[in-house]
Amino acid sequence: MPRRPAIAALLAAALLPASALALPPLHEAFAGYFDLGAILSRTTIEVPEVTALAATHFNTLTHENELKWHRVQREEGTFTFAEADRIIAFAREHGMQLIGHALCWHQQAPDWIFQGPDGEPASPELLLERLRMHINTVVGRYRGIIDIWDVVNEPAHPGWEESERIYRDSPWYRILGPDYIAHAIRFAREANPDIVVLINDYDAWWPAKYPRIIRIIEDLRAAGEDIDALGMQGHWNILSPTAEQFETALRAYRRLGVPIHLTEIDVSLYQWHEREDTFPDGPTDDVLQQQADHFRSLAEVMLRHHDLIDRVSFWGVSDRYSWKNNFPARGRPDHALLFDRDYQPKPILHAFVEAAHAHRAAQPPREP
Numbered sequence: 001m002p003r004r005p006a007i008a009a010l011l012a013a014a015l016l017p018a019s020a021l022a023l024p025p026l027h028e029a030f031a032g033y034f035d036l037g038a039i040l041s042r043t044t045i046e047v048p049e050v051t052a053l054a055a056t057h058f059n060t061l062t063h064e065n066e067l068k069w070h071r072v073q074r075e076e077g078t079f080t081f082a083e084a085d086r087i088i089a090f091a092r093e094h095g096m097q098l099i100g101h102a103l104c105w106h107q108q109a110p111d112w113i114f115q116g117p118d119g120e121p122a123s124p125e126l127l128l129e130r131l132r133m134h135i136n137t138v139v140g141r142y143r144g145i146i147d148i149w150d151v152v153n154e155p156a157h158p159g160w161e162e163s164e165r166i167y168r169d170s171p172w173y174r175i176l177g178p179d180y181i182a183h184a185i186r187f188a189r190e191a192n193p194d195i196v197v198l199i200n201d202y203d204a205w206w207p208a209k210y211p212r213i214i215r216i217i218e219d220l221r222a223a224g225e226d227i228d229a230l231g232m233q234g235h236w237n238i239l240s241p242t243a244e245q246f247e248t249a250l251r252a253y254r255r256l257g258v259p260i261h262l263t264e265i266d267v268s269l270y271q272w273h274e275r276e277d278t279f280p281d282g283p284t285d286d287v288l289q290q291q292a293d294h295f296r297s298l299a300e301v302m303l304r305h306h307d308l309i310d311r312v313s314f315w316g317v318s319d320r321y322s323w324k325n326n327f328p329a330r331g332r333p334d335h336a337l338l339f340d341r342d343y344q345p346k347p348i349l350h351a352f353v354e355a356a357h358a359h360r361a362a363q364p365p366r367e368p
Contacts, residue, residue: 015052019344026057026338026349029356032364033306034262037099037313039064042083044321045090049343053317054096060311061091062099062263064323070108073134081141088145099261099313100142100149102200103135104184106170107154114171127175132187139191150200150231150263151188152181156212158203166212166219181216182225200231200263205241205249217256229258229310234265236298237272238290243297250305260308264315266336267295267348268324275329283335291335292347299355306359318343 027036037060044050044064054061065071066083073079091098113130116122122130139149155173157165167173172180181199188195199216203209217227230253241249253260269279269287279287302309316322320341324334338349 015048016056017342017344020053020339023057023345023349026353027059029353030312033303033356033359034309035060035097035311037062037311038317039313039315040087040090040317041321042066042086044317045087047321050317050321051090053339053343055090055094058314058317059096060099060313061087061096062101062313063087064315065108067100067138068102068105068108069113069134070110072138074110076112076130079137088142092145097148098142098146099263099311100139100146101263102150102153103138103188104131104151104172104180105153106168106172109171114175121171121175124176127172128180128183131180131184135184135187136191139188139195143192143194147192147194148196148229149188149198151195151197152184152199154201155181155199155216156201156209158209160203160206160208162208166215178216178219179223182220182223185220185225185227196228197226198229198231198261199227200233200261202233202235202264204230204232205246207245207248210249210252214252214256227258229261230256231261231263233263235268235315236265237268237270238287238294239271241298243301246298247301247305250301250308254305254308259310260305261311261313262302262309263311263313265313266315266322266324266334267291268334268336270329270332270334272328275332277329277332279333279335288335288347292351295348296351296355299352300359303355303359314338 030036036058038054038058039062040051040054041064063084066087071083072081088098114122114127116126155168157163157168159165167178176183185197188197201213204213213230220226250260269283269291302312314337316337318339318341319335319337322334322336324336325332338346338352340346
């Protein structure tokens with residue numbers, strides 16, 4: 001679907017600060033390397049500044065929560081698609097490719113999914129039928145509209161320590177075993193034979209974790225199913241991953257022979273163990289530059305491996321609406337995205353674009 005830059009430009013001209021208006025569309029800086037994505041939610045689609053930035057600067061769009069199970073089927077058998085459909089209409093109006101997120105996940109899933117009629121855990125047969133019905137309904141509804149899906153989200157054991165455990169001990173795994181992943185993919189392909197299937201997981205760069213993700217895909221292939229791409233979530237911070245850690249993981253995944261989608265990117269100013277609000281008056285110039293310099297090093301890795309990477313998606317547009325403002329420290333502001341709370345471009349944005357220009361000068365992109 002062609003882009004409609006005139007519409008986005010009109011929105012931006014009316015709503016955005018001059019510094020944002022002066023930017024060429026960000027996705028154009030990465031044309032020929034990878035698509036550039038963002039998210040919208042039922043909240044941010046009501047914010048004209050956010051939608052103007054999204055329409056101007058990104059060419060793919062993901063729902064933040066509106067296609068997760070707790071939003072589309074909070075009660076068994078009752079589906080609600082109004083919130084999701086509004087975001088879909090926006091994406092189609094602006095020629096943005098849609099990414100579906102997420103069909104099978106252990107979080108944001110109503111309790112009834114895993115319960116039987118007697119209050120005991122659901123039987124494998126009942127849970128499998130619920131999974132089939134949900135995926136068939138959701139994927140089937142958007143066939144030809146959303147053809148790229150995070151079919152299974154976060155299936156790998158999350159611990160940072162070395163461990164023999166491969167799979168996350170989720171209700172899906174406890175009731176169905178590892179085969180739940182193959183079943184979910186099979187149901188998705190039945191609903192849409194043209195689907196692009198992703199498994200999507202976080203900390204996918206961590207040396208103890210990426211071998212688990214690789215093992216899950218190998219097990220899946222042994223069971224007769226496969227993915228079409230791998231989603232590496234990018235909930236990062238200004239110290240990790242290092243460029244070396246990130247590149248080592250990409251090289252390991254390259255051997256799988258499938259493209260990478262870098263999903264859910266934000267770059268927190270805080271490490272995981274930090275809970276205090278270090279910047280009550282807003283981030284300093286020094287820390288914003290540190291954020292920019294760190295992300296530049298990661299962007300340089302992305303660009304070196306652009307033949308492997310199909311998409312780079314940010315988990316938000318403006319710091320004002322980032323989920324990181326409440327996680328992991330509730331109520332603490334974070335500053336993890338490309339545009340600040342006043343919709344101004346930040347040093348991290350400029351570093352990202354500068355990395356693209358430098359790479360383009362040294363190595364022209366692949367032909368489309």
